[in-house]
Amino acid sequence: MEVCVRWIQSNGEANSLDSSTRPRPEQIDLHHSAFNRWKHVKVWLRFALHTWHSHTIATISPSPSPSIPTSKSAPLSSAPVDDGVEEVYVSIQVLGKGAFGTVVLSRKASTNTLVAIKSVDKAKVCAEESARLLTERTVLSTTQHPFVISLDAAFESPSHYHFVLEYCPGGDLYGLLEHQHRLDVPVVVFYTASILSALLYMHQVCGIVYRDLKPENILLDAKGFIRLSDFGLAKTHMLPSTITYSFCGSVDYMAPELIAGCGYGLAADVWSLGCVVFEMLTGLPPFYTTAGRRVLFERICSGHVVYPPHMPSDACNFVAHCLQLDPLKRWSVSQLLDHPFIAGIDRYQLGIHQVPVPFVPALDHMEDTRYFGDQFKCEPVPHAKLVLTTKRNKQQPSHVDDFSSFDWCRNSNAPTSAV
Numbered sequence: 001m002e003v004c005v006r007w008i009q010s011n012g013e014a015n016s017l018d019s020s021t022r023p024r025p026e027q028i029d030l031h032h033s034a035f036n037r038w039k040h041v042k043v044w045l046r047f048a049l050h051t052w053h054s055h056t057i058a059t060i061s062p063s064p065s066p067s068i069p070t071s072k073s074a075p076l077s078s079a080p081v082d083d084g085v086e087e088v089y090v091s092i093q094v095l096g097k098g099a100f101g102t103v104v105l106s107r108k109a110s111t112n113t114l115v116a117i118k119s120v121d122k123a124k125v126c127a128e129e130s131a132r133l134l135t136e137r138t139v140l141s142t143t144q145h146p147f148v149i150s151l152d153a154a155f156e157s158p159s160h161y162h163f164v165l166e167y168c169p170g171g172d173l174y175g176l177l178e179h180q181h182r183l184d185v186p187v188v189v190f191y192t193a194s195i196l197s198a199l200l201y202m203h204q205v206c207g208i209v210y211r212d213l214k215p216e217n218i219l220l221d222a223k224g225f226i227r228l229s230d231f232g233l234a235k236t237h238m239l240p241s242t243i244t245y246s247f248c249g250s251v252d253y254m255a256p257e258l259i260a261g262c263g264y265g266l267a268a269d270v271w272s273l274g275c276v277v278f279e280m281l282t283g284l285p286p287f288y289t290t291a292g293r294r295v296l297f298e299r300i301c302s303g304h305v306v307y308p309p310h311m312p313s314d315a316c317n318f319v320a321h322c323l324q325l326d327p328l329k330r331w332s333v334s335q336l337l338d339h340p341f342i343a344g345i346d347r348y349q350l351g352i353h354q355v356p357v358p359f360v361p362a363l364d365h366m367e368d369t370r371y372f373g374d375q376f377k378c379e380p381v382p383h384a385k386l387v388l389t390t391k392r393n394k395q396q397p398s399h400v401d402d403f404s405s406f407d408w409c410r411n412s413n414a415p416t417s418a419v
Contacts (some may be wrong), residue, residue, distance in 0.1 A: 001327055017032070031237070040419075054236070058191075068247075076189055079097065084390050086388060087108065087110055087383055087387070087388040087409075088110070088386070088387050089106040089107065089108055089109070089115065089164065089385060089386045090107045090109060091104050091105075091106050091381035091382075091383055091384055091385060091386075092105045092106055092107060092114075092353065092381070093105045093367075093377055094377060094379045094380075095116060095372045095377075096372065096373065097376045099124065100120045100125065100129060101118065101119045101120040101121050101124070101125050101160065102382060103116055103117070103118045103119075104116070104117050104119065104381055105167065105367070105369065114167040114169075114366055115166065116164075116165045116167045116168070117162055117163065117164050118162070118168070118385065119160045119161070119162050119382065120133060120160060120161045120162075120163075121159065121160055122156075122160060122161065123159070124159070132232030132233065133161055133232065133406075134403070134406070135162070135228070135232055135233075135234055135235075135236070136163070136230065136231045136232045137151075137232070137408065138152045138236065139206075139234050139236065140165075140231060141154065141408045142206070143206055145202075146197070146225070146242065146351055146352070146353065147195070147196050147197055147226050147228060147230050148166055148201070148202075148227060149166050149219065149227040149229040150165070150227075150410070151163060151164065151166075151408075151410060152166070152409075152410050153409045153410065154406060154407060154408045155388055155406070155407045155408075155409075157408065158404050161406065162386065164384070165229075166221075166227065166228075167225050168222075169221070169361060169368065169369070169371065170219070170220025170222065170224060170361035170363075171220060171361070171371030171372055172217070172218060172219050173215035173219075173220070173226070173280070174214075174215035176214055176220070176359070177283065177372060180191075180411075182281060182282055182284045183280045183281065185281070185312060186358050187280075187359055188277060188281055189344065189360050190219070190355075192280075192318075192342055193337075193342045193350055194226045194280055194350065195218065195228070195273060195276070195338050196273070196336055196342070197337075197350065197351060198228050198339065199213075199269055199270075199333045202234075202269075203238075203240075203269070203333055204333075206236070207238045208231075208267060209235050209238045209244070209265065209266050209269055210231070210269045210272075211226070211233040211234060211235060211246075211248060211269070212232075212234070212249055212253075212272075212408040213251060213253060213272035213273060213276060214253050214272070214275075214276065215276060215280075217229050217230045218276070218370075220359075222363060222366065223353065223357060223360060224360040225353055233248050233249060238265065238266060240265070240266060241265075242266075243264065243265065244264065244265070245261065245263050245264075247261070251293060251296060251297075252275060252285040252287065252288060252296070253276065253285065254300060255272065255375040256272035256300050256303065257302045257327050259297050259301060260301065262328075263326065265333070265401075266332075266333075267330045268327070269333075270330050270331065270332065270333060270336070271330065273285075273336075274318075274319045274321075274323040275322075275323070277315070277319055278305070278319050278323075281311050282298070282308055282311065286305045286306075286309045298303060301325075303324075303325040304317070305320070305323055307319075312321055312341075314339075314340045314341045317339075317341070318336065318339050318342075321335075321336065364373075373413075388409075
């Protein structure tokens with residue numbers, strides 16, 4: 001692997017920050033061979049794969065988990081309820097709209113709580129999107145953590161697949177950065193410690209590599225705490241020694257080993273974290289360029305980062321440990337939790353939401369949607385309400401294209417269906 005790193009460094013370019021407006025990062029989906037990953041890079045790196053793979057299995061072992069609360073108090077499921085019990089979700093306002101569907105702010109009638117329902121149009125779902133939907137449903141139905149978005153239910157109607165998600169009225173970190181350009185150090189420390197707590201849970205407890213850590217997927221709840229969201233690109237059954245090869249993610253946050261095509265593991269999330277921390281402190285990702293994807297990938301694979309003068313030394317050191325080119329030398333999540341940059345955070349108190357929050361969304365009421373884009377708010381909701389009826393219990397989806405077991409409800413072993 002050291003030979004790979006030296007070759008990448010020799011072919012990279014110096015990086016400098018661009019002061020232009022922050023763009024939405026480009027995302028690449030699974031197994032998209034049309035994207036050029038430089039055949040000459042892969043030729044040089046391929047021969048090191050066997051050495052790296054063998055060394056990884058021999059040297060990497062799970063790190064002991066620090067004392068951090070890793071789950072909410074509610075169980076993943078409780079006693080089953082009788083068939084025929086209904087839940088009504090009343091639509092309030094469109095929050096967002098994408099190529100495959102919409103996100104609608106809704107009210108759960110039985111508890112009078114707000115939820116965000118993501119509805120995906122079945123007619124627009126291709127094979128890759130189907131895999132992403134099933135992955136997200138599987139991940140969210142089997143995880144619970146204070147800083148991971150909670151899934152209340154998943155179900156399908158004749159025309160759509162629906163995810164009933166925890167509503168986060170504070171918007172996302174991308175919107176906060178657009179408004180403030182860069183964040184104060186105490187704010188960054190708070191968010192970084194929270195993200196690390198969630199990643200530790202996913203890596204060590206769940207065996208999940210996220211693969212899409214970026215500001216848009218870091219949501220803020222009403223009290224200012226974060227939630228990681230959008231797990232369509234996640235991969236399960238990942239051990240510290242596991243290597244995977246899918247080319248996916250958002251390009252500004254991709255690890256060099258992912259770009260090179262020589263395989264990657266949990267350390268790819270640590271690289272993405274370093275990019276996000278750098279962006280929170282400076283306003284742009286560390287390898288940002290307007291010169292196109294090839295130049296961006298060259299900058300990433302060079303590993304050269306220009307740290308601005310205002311960036312504290314411990315923050316620079318933290319990011320440097322995240323952006324280590326060699327994934328075997330890159331710090332793990334558990335190591336980063338002991339870094340001086342976040343030493344001032346009580347990790348246990350953070351996990352139970354008992355620490356001061358540096359930024360609390362200014363909400364007049366819980367239906368205040370000021371932190372969401374205005375372009376979709378005036379659109380009519382696609383349905384006035386959704387009525388869910390519990391059915392007999394089903395198992396987890398048995399394979400990647402199996403939607404027969406898509407329906408699921410958190411507070412019941414009986415899944416749900418739309419009426």
